[in-house]
Amino acid sequence: SQQGEEDPQALSIQEGENATMNCSYKTSINNLQWYRQNSGRGLVHLILIRSNEREKHSGRLRVTLDTSKKSSSLLITASRAADTASYFCATDAWAGGGSNYKLTFGKGTLLTVNP
Amino acid sequence: DAGVIQSPRHEVTEMGQEVTLRCKPISGHDYLFWYRQTMMRGLELLIYFNNNVPIDDSGMPEDRFSAKMPNASFSTLKIQPSEPRDSAVYFCASSFWSSGAPTTDTQYFGPGTRLTVL
Numbered sequence: 001s002q003q004g005e006e007d008p009q010a011l012s013i014q015e016g017e018n019a020t021m022n023c024s025y026k027t028s029i030n031n032l033q034w035y036r037q038n039s040g041r042g043l044v045h046l047i048l049i050r051s052n053e054r055e056k057h058s059g060r061l062r063v064t065l066d067t068s069k070k071s072s073s074l075l076i077t078a079s080r081a082a083d084t085a086s087y088f089c090a091t092d093a094w095a096g097g098g099s100n101y102k103l104t105f106g107k108g109t110l111l112t113v114n115p
Numbered sequence: 116d117a118g119v120i121q122s123p124r125h126e127v128t129e130m131g132q133e134v135t136l137r138c139k140p141i142s143g144h145d146y147l148f149w150y151r152q153t154m155m156r157g158l159e160l161l162i163y164f165n166n167n168v169p170i171d172d173s174g175m176p177e178d179r180f181s182a183k184m185p186n187a188s189f190s191t192l193k194i195q196p197s198e199p200r201d202s203a204v205y206f207c208a209s210s211f212w213s214s215g216a217p218t219t220d221t222q223y224f225g226p227g228t229r230l231t232v233l
Contacts (some may be wrong), residue, residue, distance in 0.1 A: 031220070034141060042119075042159075042206055042224035088158070101146055101212070102171065107157040 004032075004089040004106035012112040019076045021109040023089030024069075032065055033090045033103070034074050043088065046074075079113045086110050119225035121207050127231045133195040138226045140187055140209030148222060149182055149192050150206040158206070164190065165212075197232045204229050 007022045023032070031050050032085070035043040049056045049065045049072065056063045062075040076083055086108040120139040128134055140147050148163040162172040167184045175182070179198070184190040194201055208222040 033221070037225075042226045043208075043222075044224070045221040048220055101163060101165070101210070102160055103148075104160070105158040 002093050004104060006087070006089055006109040008109060009107070010110045010112070012114065013079055015079060015081055015100075015113055015115050017079055017113075019079050019083070019111055019113070021074045021087050021111070023072045023074070025089075025091045025107060026070065027091075028067075031092055031094045032063075032072050034063060034072075035088045035090060035105075037086045037088065037108070039085070044089075045058045067069075076111075079111075081113050081115045084111060084113045119207055119209055121205075121225035122227060123227050124226060125229045125231075127233065128197055129233050130198055131196045132232075133193065134197045134201075134230060134232075136192040136205050136207075136230070138190045138192070138207030138225060140190070140207070141223055142188065144209035144223070145187075146210040146211070146212060146222075147190050148208040149190070150205060150208065152204045152227070153202075161192070182196060194199045194230075197230075199232045202230055202232050228229050 004023050004025045012076045013019050029051055033048045034046045036046055037043045047058045047061055047063050049063050051067055054065055060077045065072045090103040090105045092103055099100050102110050117139055122137045125154045144171045145166050149161040150158050152158045153163055159174055161174045162182045163170055163185045180194055182192045204227045206224050210222045
């Protein structure tokens with residue numbers, strides 16, 4: 001079963017606009033990560049936010065995490081045509097103090113940025 | 116660093132044939148993951164290794180699938196015999212574990228192997 005579920009499944013915006021994608025998950029986590037996948041390519045890591053963090057920034061990316069709601073959002077500001085890709089959230093389920101090296105990915109949000 | 120290297124990039128085979136996918140992880144990484152991606156099921160973890168030892172193969176679909184990691188710089192995923200439903204993109208990823216951390220951080224993905232079984 002999918003741990004992370006992204007919303008919306010697809011998003012189309014104009015260049016320069018902001019894009020917001022959401023992720024919901026089911027179990028407690030250590031970290032939540034966001035990845036990008038361009039068509040026909042492998043996934044590329046964008047940003048990681050730990051369970052004790054609420055917000056993180058990296059360039060034009062802003063990620064928030066609400067562990068009480070088991071949700072995260074990824075905001076891309078001032079979008080560019082090159083941001084067109086699928087975006088995935090990935091979570092590692094907390095293993096009760098033990099170690100867990102498995103990431104579970106959602107099905108992704110397909111972002112299209114029109115020039 | 117060249118990143119994670121996978122070969123072949125594309126494989127077309129006929130049902131019943133053996134297929135071997137190859138992966139070279141990033142040097143120094145101690146975790147290696149094999150994933151399968153399809154439109155219907157998304158990205159699924161098949162198996163992962165730590166220091167060349169298989170740790171969790173619960174995602175391997177059935178006995179037709181097997182994976183090995185004979186050394187730190189090479190891993191294979193084998194499907195024998197292949198079936199049309201195995202058609203998918205197979206990704207290899209590697210990661211590094213920081214001592215004391217409860218989990219690994221970034222996973223670095225290869226470009227994938229697109230497998231088509233006719």
